Amino acid sequence: MSECPTTFFGTVLAVQANFYDVRADRWDDLPPAAEPPETPPGFPLQNPTPFPKRSLLCTRRTRLKKVGQRVVVGDRVRVEEADWPGDRGAISAVLPRETLLDRPPVANADRLLLVFAIEQPSLDPNQLSRFLIKAESTGIPVQLCLSKGDLVSEAERQDWCDRLADWGYAPIAISVEAGWGVDELRTKLSGHTTIVSGPSGVGKSSLINALIPEAQLRVARVSGKLQRGRHTTRHVELFELPGGGLLADTPGFNQPELDCEPEALMGYFPEIRRARGHCQFSDCRHRDEPDCRVRGDWERYELYLEVLAEAEAVAEARERERQKKGSRYKVKAGRDGQKELEPKLDRDKYRRESRRQQHQSLQDLCAELEDAERQEAREAAELDRPTWG
């Protein structure tokens, strides 16, 4: 197969240990190894793979490992030394990411599909709101889906849809069991890279199986008093939608951790985004500022105040920690005029210490400083990019 491309661009669909399943982006570049292997009549393939073959199992070049370049599901990558018959290739570069979700790690998603069951487990508006805030904080457009619609009356479904419309969302109600709503959702997701998320047991995997029968994801009965799922899904993988587009199932979780900045929070409420033009103050938190017109008569206003107070408490704690760290180090001018942090030393204690001890404690402090810097870099990186989950 000399005409096979040995270098191509593709998308990482799954990651298992140090192997990456990479799907080539363009079919027409690919080898005409299009014929399925001959099988004797009467012996159909057990698991027929689609032809022409389009994905390869790849490793990551050592150079990428050395510079700490991670490769995650959804990454667009360059593959070299593609060996099509041997099903091997090597990822040599990762293209810049459009988006990056942290937990689970997925790159380049442009849709978040938030699935909540109306019953089993019953829909908790507070929990849904927290998921929505978290989803909004990623900056990726959110589509809401109300699942297990067959378990309630049409009137109850409509009530939920109306209520969520007041919040600013346009949910799609579905029933995988009864088979309705799924087509509408398929049309919405076509051409997008979508992360399916939501609490455990709401039917995420069942929905993906309905959209993509080949996915054959495991589903499990919800159980116990809380009607929780069993966290059946444990790793992330992208599946191709028949009409184009990619879909990732994710493990369900029940309480998203909210760690957003207080001033960013209002941007995560459609109700506030809608009404912001009416508030005359540019830096208003819409709480007790006199004459604020955003404050008031919408359903989730109390929840907004509650989450705002939480976010402020987290921000204050973070600031206190930063100041504490700051007071342990002083800024001094380095040899090349650059500012450097130097640990402040307790003078009396310092004088009493032997040279060996001094050396030791400085080493400790340096290590501490390095740790603090690493932690700060981690925190900065975390704040810079969206996190989910």
Ligand SMILES: Nc1nc2c(ncn2[C@@H]2O[C@H](COP(=O)(O)OP(=O)(O)OP(=O)(O)O)[C@@H](O)[C@H]2O)c(=O)[nH]1
């Ligand atoms: N009545 C009804 N049950 C459903 C529907 N969709 C899924 N279920 C059931 O809900 C249970 C949980 O479904 P899963 O698809 O495993 O849920 P999940 O969200 O993937 O759960 P985790 O992987 O734990 O996060 C299973 O017993 C499904 O059969 C539906 O439309 N109607």
Ligand SMILES: [Mg+2]
């Ligand atoms: Mg699942």
Ligand SMILES: [Zn+2]
């Ligand atoms: Zn205001």
